[in-house]
Amino acid sequence: MAEGFQRDIQAYLELEANINLQDAGLRDLYQAVSKAAMKQIREKWENPGSGKRACYFSAEFLLGRMIYSNLLNMKVLDSLRELFADNGLNIAMFEEVEDAALGNGGLGRLAACFLDSAATQSIPMDGFGIRYRYGLFKQYFQNGFQREEADGWERFGDPWSVRREDEKVRVEFGDQSVYAVPYDMPVIGYDCAMINTLRLWQAEPVREFDFPSFNEQRYEEAFRERNEAEMLSDVLYPNDDTDRGKRLRLKQQYFFVSASLQCLMARYEARYGREYSHFPEVYAVQLNDTHPTVAIPELLRLFMERGELSYEEAFPIVRSTFAYTNHTIMAEALEKWDVGLFMSVLPQVYPYIVMLQNGLFRELKSEASMETGRYAIIENGRLHMARMAIYGSHSVNGVAELHTEILKRTALPEWYRLYPQRFNNKTNGITQRRWLALCNPELAALITRTIGEGWLTDLQDLEKLRPYGQDSELLRQYAAVKRQKKEQLSSYLQKKEGVCISPDFMFDIQVKRLHEYKRQLMNALSILDLYFGVKDGRVQNFYPTAFLFGAKAAPGYVRAKGIIKFIQEIALKINADPQVQDKMKVLFVTNYNVSYAEKLIPAADVSEQISAAGTEASGTSNMKFMLNGAVTLGTYDGANIEIVEQAGMENNYIFGARVEDLDRIKGQYDPRAIYEREPRVKAVLDTLVDGTFSDGGSGVFRELYESILYGASWHTPDHYYILLDLLPYCDARMKVNADYKDREDFTRKCFYNTAGAGKFSSDRTILQYAREIWGVTPNLKS
Numbered sequence: 070m071a072e073g074f075q076r077d078i079q080a081y082l083e084l085e086a087n088i089n090l091q092d093a094g095l096r097d098l099y100q101a102v103s104k105a106a107m108k109q110i111r112e113k114w115e116n117p118g119s120g121k122r123a124c125y126f127s128a129e130f131l132l133g134r135m136i137y138s139n140l141l142n143m144k145v146l147d148s149l150r151e152l153f154a155d156n157g158l159n160i161a162m163f164e165e166v167e168d169a170a171l172g173n174g175g176l177g178r179l180a181a182c183f184l185d186s187a188a189t190q191s192i193p194m195d196g197f198g199i200r201y202r203y204g205l206f207k208q209y210f211q212n213g214f215q216r217e218e219a220d221g222w223e224r225f226g227d228p229w230s231v232r233r234e235d236e237k238v239r240v241e242f243g244d245q246s247v248y249a250v251p252y253d254m255p256v257i258g259y260d261c262a263m264i265n266t267l268r269l270w271q272a273e274p275v276r277e278f279d280f281p282s283f284n285e286q287r288y289e290e291a292f293r294e295r296n297e298a299e300m301l302s303d304v305l306y307p308n309d310d311t312d313r314g315k316r317l318r319l320k321q322q323y324f325f326v327s328a329s330l331q332c333l334m335a336r337y338e339a340r341y342g343r344e345y346s347h348f349p350e351v352y353a354v355q356l357n358d359t360h361p362t363v364a365i366p367e368l369l370r371l372f373m374e375r376g377e378l379s380y381e382e383a384f385p386i387v388r389s390t391f392a393y394t395n396h397t398i399m400a401e402a403l404e405k406w407d408v409g410l411f412m413s414v415l416p417q418v419y420p421y422i423v424m425l426q427n428g429l430f431r432e433l434k435s436e437a438s439m440e441t442g443r444y445a446i447i448e449n450g451r452l453h454m455a456r457m458a459i460y461g462s463h464s465v466n467g468v469a470e471l472h473t474e475i476l477k478r479t480a481l482p483e484w485y486r487l488y489p490q491r492f493n494n495k496t497n498g499i500t501q502r503r504w505l506a507l508c509n510p511e512l513a514a515l516i517t518r519t520i521g522e523g524w525l526t527d528l529q530d531l532e533k534l535r536p537y538g539q540d541s542e543l544l545r546q547y548a549a550v551k552r553q554k555k556e557q558l559s560s561y562l563q564k565k566e567g568v569c570i571s572p573d574f575m576f577d578i579q580v581k582r583l584h585e586y587k588r589q590l591m592n593a594l595s596i597l598d599l600y601f602g603v604k605d606g607r608v609q610n611f612y613p614t615a616f617l618f619g620a621k622a623a624p625g626y627v628r629a630k631g632i633i634k635f636i637q638e639i640a641l642k643i644n645a646d647p648q649v650q651d652k653m654k655v656l657f658v659t660n661y662n663v664s665y666a667e668k669l670i671p672a673a674d675v676s677e678q679i680s681a682a683g684t685e686a687s688g689t690s691n692m693k694f695m696l697n698g699a700v701t702l703g704t705y706d707g708a709n710i711e712i713v714e715q716a717g718m719e720n721n722y723i724f725g726a727r728v729e730d731l732d733r734i735k736g737q738y739d740p741r742a743i744y745e746r747e748p749r750v751k752a753v754l755d756t757l758v759d760g761t762f763s764d765g766g767s768g769v770f771r772e773l774y775e776s777i778l779y780g781a782s783w784h785t786p787d788h789y790y791i792l793l794d795l796l797p798y799c800d801a802r803m804k805v806n807a808d809y810k811d812r813e814d815f816t817r818k819c820f821y822n823t824a825g826a827g828k829f830s831s832d833r834t835i836l837q838y839a840r841e842i843w844g845v846t847p848n849l850k851s
């Protein structure tokens with residue numbers, strides 16, 4: 070493959086740009102390399118086989134930069150590196166190409182890891198979503214405040230997509246009709262095991278925008294129609310947790326769901342006609358959170374209207390088709406739509422929701438003789454999408470063991486009582502191709518030298534590393550890799566952020582969406598406590614530490630933006646204080662995204678996973694850090710529990726209240742008592758209001774302060790138990806700091822984290838979905 074690939078790159082350049090390799094610019098090179106790769110895989114891509122396929126419906130796919138991972142999976146990355154080197158070029162040039170950030174955070178990144186894993190494990194699974202013109206906003210800072218700008222991810226074109234004009238479909242709304250045009254991306258498994266498809270739909274007007282027949286009134290109509298159509302796939306909602314009940318958001322959901330189902334129906338009907346009973350033998354549809362849940366009444370509608378099936382005939386087919394993944398138990402994230410809004414946007418779908426509700430009530434009365442109240446899909450003028458998802462699916466899964474237990478016991482106990490067999494766990498995972506082979510080739514090479522390359526497609530192989538935990542030569546090499554990654558990050562930060570972070574420091578990193586439940590504020594307060602401690606002598610022998618943050622706040626999330634500003638103020642103060650110059654540095658990196666994660670995570674010594682117990686469904690950055698050999702400093706929450714189970718409690722730092730503890734004190738928690746009792750807590754919290762820092766007159770620091778001590782109309786004081794966990798957190802932090810000084814012993818802890826990360830491959834996760842939910846088997850022939 071490598072030779073044909075090299076030849077094709079040069080051919081494309083000559084043919085399409087009339088230029089040779091040495092003289093080509095970034096855009097031409099990006100296009101030529103990508104198209105040459107596309108040519109290599111085309112034939113295999115176009116012959117997908119005929120077995121049952123899984124369809125992953127997701128409003129988000131946080132793909133990141135595609136070129137390197139595609140070439141890695143095709144095993145042509147080294148050959149390209151050589152070709153470029155021979156011509157005085159460096160493949161690092163493609164770091165200028167923006168990430169495809171068609172997602173917010175963990176949920177969207179999970180979808181992207183699943184694509185990679187399914188194709189690698191030869192599981193026929195296609196992704197379906199929206200081709201947002203603008204993905205997640207770009208972040209920059211102005212006086213320490215977050216500012217946003219549009220993310221045009223197509224600046225260098227989109228050579229990895231193929232527009233399929235002939236497969237466009239109409240999508241109808243109460244007040245609008247648009248085309249959905251599919252753009253297909255190949256999803257290339259490792260070693261081209263399988264090539265699946267990510268189909269992203271773009272909204273376009275039904276009417277041609279025809280200049281020749283220019284006529285002022287028609288022009289304006291057509292112009293408005295075009296804008297209203299294109300709006301549907303214009304921009305990703307920059308929100309990963311709250312439901313804002315926006316009409317456009319509902320339209321986006323139905324837009325991609327309707328288009329995707331039409332596409333599945335057309336393929337199905339070509340084989341079976343309108344005899345729909347075999348549908349679940351051909352397709353399994355996984356709903357990534359409730360965002361695509363309108364698929365349930367929509368498929369019911371299609372079966373009943375096109376196949377003239379009765380509800381009793383159609384519903385079992387629908388239910389056997391769908392499975393639902395829950396990602397959160399936070400009330401504000403559970404989608405509910407106003408009935409009036411829904412009826413005006415989707416009048417043709419609403420009657421089928423009423424049918425679902427009636428069907429559910431009949432089932433409740435006959436089988437379980439239960440009262441219907443807590444189950445109602447339509448309640449007080451609102452549609453409860455999670456309830457509809459559970460009723461209309463044959464599987465409901467949580468994303469880590471603790472999360473699934475909370476779903477059963479606390480969040481959805483009435484549903485668990487009704488359908489116990491429906492609930493199951495699928496602990497999240499990450500792809501080791503991107504999150505080790507690609508982002509940390511130095512560690513990947515060390516591992517491969519030691520245990521062979523089997524880990525690339527079977528991460529459990531990392532267990533073979535364990536015996537080397539006593540091999541001080543190997544540990545020395547392992548530590549040298551970490552040092553190298555820290556040096557690389559350090560020079561990148563110097564260049565990108567203009568801040569000097571010495572690689573001699575310990576790197577302590579918290580990167581994830583900015584949210585109160587993730588408690589970046591607690592991290593900030595703890596840094597202040599350390600800072601005061603170092604200055605007044607309470608903290609002795611402190612190992613120099615760089616505290617790094619990366620996070621975007623939803624543009625309308627005022628408190629989250631206040632927390633960013635607070636951290637920026639802390640960074641200014643500490644970084645400018647000569648007394649702690651050689652002890653502490655604080656940096657909030659700009660525009661955290663997948664590509665930034667690939668640089669930060671391999672350089673981390675400490676992974677901050679400090680959510681309030683019971684709030685982080687799983688987390689996946691915790692797994693990326695673990696794989697790259699950072700210890701977890703975290704709460705007993707989400708997948709952290711499984712991480713320490715695999716890597717050993719003694720190799721990580723778990724602190725703070727557990728779910729049981731919080732359940733016990735709920736209702737009587739009094740953060741003000743802690744504030745009054747603990748001078749250190751008071752000292753750091755007071756910096757929000759005593760003039761130590763400036764919030765530019767916005768009042769946001771005082772609001773944060775009051776949210777902790779007094780609460781607000783919509784929540785109790787210190788809703789996420791920051792003051793409760795703050796001192797135990799500071800203690801745990803000091804323990805990490807002290808342990809770090811024994812460099813060999815600490816390196817061994819890191820090493821056992823890498824060695825224990827086998828469970829957290831998304832290959833394992835996706836194989837479980839395939840076997841236990843979809844009934845899809847790996848297609849090893851293809």
Ligand SMILES: *Cc1c(COP(=O)(O)O)cnc(C)c1O
Nearest residue numbers: 174175581662663666688689690
């Ligand atoms: C992995 C990842 C996330 C998820 O991080 P959590 O800490 O699990 O919330 C979010 N954003 C990006 C860019 C990621 O790569």
